[in-house]
Amino acid sequence: MKYLSEYRDAGVARGLIARVRARATRPWVLMEVCGGQTHTIVKQGLLELLDGAVEMIHGPGCPVCVTPLEQIDKALRLAADPRVIFTSFGDMLRVPGSECDLLQVRARGGEVRVVYSPLDALELAVRHPDRQVVFFAVGFETTAPANAMAVWRARELGVGNFSILVSHVTVPPAMTALLSASDNRVQGFLAAGHVCTVMGWTEYEPIAARYRVPIVVTGFEPVDILEGIWMAVCQLEEGRHEVENQYVRSVRREGTVPARDLVSKVFQLVDRKWRGIGEIPQSGLGLREEFADFDAEYRFGLTAIQVEESPECRAGDVLRGQLKPFQCPAFGERCTPDHPLGAPMVSSEGACAAYHNYGRFRQARPAEV
Amino acid sequence: MCLGIPGRIVEIHDDRGLLMGQVDFGGVRREVCLAYLAGQVQPGDYAIVHVGFAISRVDEEEARRTFEALRELSQLDELDWMREVAERSLAGQAGPRA
């Protein structure tokens, strides 16, 4: 596939790995804040290939993992409602709520359907006027334009039986929260290439300046990730802390303006809980007042639901990069992808699930950790 | 929040006021919403598509140029590279891409 396959070129990737290893005069600690990048890093076994030169900490870039427990519980309530066809991206279906997950609600008779696009959910609403169609609008800024458009179109076309359950989060506040923690070890960031495709990178400039960390906007294929790491390591070796763009084929400094415009017409910044981290002010998106009609929480009377997460759950430590998954006592035994205790074990690129596949093999070999 | 892949816009049409297009992904086709790239794309262009929406036009020129530079970067042998680094740090220059 053009503009995809060449960024998997093994020769170029291996060359970049050699470069990074030779360039780094000491092991640098980098963080990627994007589930898709985590996925590539784990899938390609990059951690072991960069060992000694770069330590990658998987940041809270998995919107599935950071969706607060109370939003999952609201989703489960809606899915169990006989009036509702509950639609969602596939990623959310196995995330455990307080008592069960969406797949189990389906087993008990709830109508839960996977869709590829929020417009597919809207289409379902048009085709089933006798049912309420709710779409689980989860994601970072990348997905906000799609979800915004679904709501905008629903209003334009007068689709009254469509609503969304919102659980959007934004990246920069999370980065800032991580960087201001006293125990922060992260020295440089790979910024999420598709979040920045939409938003541009201007929000990261003050972060790089204030915390003196290089931030490289990076794509998702192995060559992209390795080039992004290369650029970050060069900055670190040279004592620079700028925002650079590796993903030039998709990202411009101003992002995709019409997308940002519609997102700000439909959504507004709100305070948001991040599962395992706690509340980060102004780190989420919620529907604006004039679109309250399309907010499933109002339509179905769920706004009062509050679920407290235990402050002792280790998932938070993992998401902030303080604990490696295999250091959690439950890892691999009480907590595995089959019966996950927390979200990072559920999502295919949640740090714990990633380590469960990748890490188990490494532990099985007589190598250093 | 990331799964976005490049596809080639094959045709563009209007669906009840919304700009849509048929996009080809290596032989597989899907309807994609092009509203956010209105006026910027035409059939033959490549776009990055996420959950059925085109979120950016692929800058093919930039892609070609930077990939070539990258290929070169990954091929310089060890000695050349070491010399280059030494020269650059002596001159206090910035990295390969500012």
Place this chain on the structure above:
Amino acid sequence: MAKRAVAPAPLTCPVPSIASDRVQLGHGSGGKMSAALLRERFLPHLGNPVLARLGDAAVVTIAGCEIAISTDTFVVSPLEFPGGNIGSLAVHGTLNDVAMMGARPLYLTAGFVLEEGLPFDLLDRVVRAMAASASAAGVPLVTGDTKVVERGKADGLFVNTTGVGLLDDAFRPGPDRARAGDAVLVSGPIGRHGMAIMAAREGIAFESQIESDSAALVPLVERLRLSLGREVHCLRDPTRGGMASALNEIAAASRVGMQLEEAALPVPADVGAACEMLGLDPLYVANEGVLVAFVPEALAPAALASLRSHPLGESAVQVGRVVADHPNLVVLRTAIGGTRIVDLLPGDQLPRIC
């Protein structure tokens, strides 16, 4: 990388383990949940040495002859898809299961559960396809059954087929016979059936030319039998759960490890593209016209030549090898030299956006 010692803490993670008290869709996916369903709900009551082998077919002795019996139920939706329908699938699937044990399929049976309201012309197409597939394989359908259930209880049509075949003592592939030093061969491109079905799914649908690869693999198995006989250690058709599930099952049954080369996996361009779009891994996508064969490495060229001499096997390749290291683990070496474990998924592979 400095090792950070973490003092063992009493587990306080409050999110409860999800205990399930009923059947979920994932139990039918061919992954870990399916294995657990079998192990926990069926084997404790039904277990016997023949069943316990958990091969594609059961091997039993009747009047001094060794017979392979296999049964499979088909619930695919949509009933018709590019490359076939539930009828052809049902015939091919069971013929293949019998053949994977090394047996020559002789007879088939078919049981139908028809949903009230199923159009006759659709039923005709299904039955005609079954007849054509069975006839092409030279295996008659000798008995069957039909039931009708109320509207809404059967997704149109469910079919069960059972196949019976005759075993030859000199040809006994089995899931527990893979050995360190074996080559892992695959007879053709992977991922076609699953993606052809996915392309028709409401809410996901996309346009493609991808056709199901549903086919009877009997001729391929026959060629392997003639050229390698006893040296064919194991055969498996990687259906639900894909290559990954099949290889994991064999690794567990044979207590060996496996190493796959990503660059060698034969993924057709359009299957790959569709997987990219939905965030799916072709290793977990169902196949219905492909087989995996385990033969000693030295005999791999001969086995490949054999497979390639038939149209169904013309793009057969070696994709890996069996090793004594890391028993029960299937490991993939990526094109850039990294490694990752290819594990059984808990349930179905789901499209993702992350």
